[in-house]
Amino acid sequence: MQRPVARRRAAPLRGAPSQANLDLEMVARAQPVIERLRAAGIQPSAQRVAVASYVLATDEHPSAERVWTVVKRTLPVISRATVYNTLNLLVRHGLLHELVLAPGRTVFDPKLERHHHFVDDDTGRIIDVPWDAIAVGEPRGLPGLAVREYQVVMRGRQRTARARR
Amino acid sequence: MQRPVARRRAAPLRGAPSQANLDLEMVARAQPVIERLRAAGIQPSAQRVAVASYVLATDEHPSAERVWTVVKRTLPVISRATVYNTLNLLVRHGLLHELVLAPGRTVFDPKLERHHHFVDDDTGRIIDVPWDAIAVGEPRGLPGLAVREYQVVMRGRQRTARARR
DNA sequence: TTCGAGATCTAGACACTGTCTAAATCGAGC
DNA sequence: GCTCGATTTAGACAGTGTCTAGATCTCGAA
8 A cells, every 4th residue: 555645653752853944932831741741751752742641630530432533633643552651651651540440441641649530420520639628547557468549439429400310 | 039140051161070059059148239239129040140149249440351251150051241241230229339440441349338548659559547536527518519429549559569560 | 884682562353242134933811 | 834023152352451562751971
């Protein structure tokens, strides 16, 4: 299969951006994200910056598939594997949390401050609950268990005016 | 009164010398399970009794696939769909809890008393933590959220001699 | 400038999990 | 025995996440 038009490849973002004249505003907006990636020891490629720009700033709790959809709007040729790889990379480097809510329903959360989660039984909607809203004693006295992190997961219903079943 | 447990027998399982003894033992053991199913309003078919006999008694936190494997030892022709359907049925009727630990890692827990969970980072092993081991204040004062159930999910490492990487 | 090494990205195949469907079978009541 | 509804079966299907081979990129060295 011939490719009539040259495919876009990873833009040169390592080191000084050599194509800075492409979109100065985008580069300027991306700058803090690039800093964060560098600070975390992640090489900031164009794809990674695009993914991180969305997923580290949203409060949507997006799924991987949703991230792919959104990021494609600004970087149309990014592949699914790259999105998954980048999300895993961000999780491994502690910039992102992964929440598994139900079978086949994994979601990402950039909020790094400690907080709890509430999951709506009907809609599956996730709501962040401030850490101070629930009094939880530090788990200790658990022989043989070194607790790295913990949180309260609540399930129930969100009492909105309409959502009733 | 007594229900034939394995009505249609297809193929003998390899290396099962005393299948008859196994069946007798199973029938005797199945009686309380049948009662529980009936009490929950579930029609106790042979397949359901076989699934429930294992999954309601284990402390293994098995996955659906694991349940299928184990149940097939006593009921060789049970289909995957039936196992999934039965597990969902048990969950819907409150005899079983579903835990989603990681993408593609859903597990079932027959322990109905309130308790918390600890997940080992390295091995994925799940450990039940008694309710009283952690002081958690009742979640309230959460505007618009009707909490049905909640628990603490801890992650970290189990300090055993072996769990090492 | 050219080259090569290593990092990154892509497309698609693959594996796994869970659901759905149509048809077969069961079992209770007539 | 017959019928009807519930249940089960096998396999197809759908969604999610990983893996692979090869292409492309960047950088530093020659």
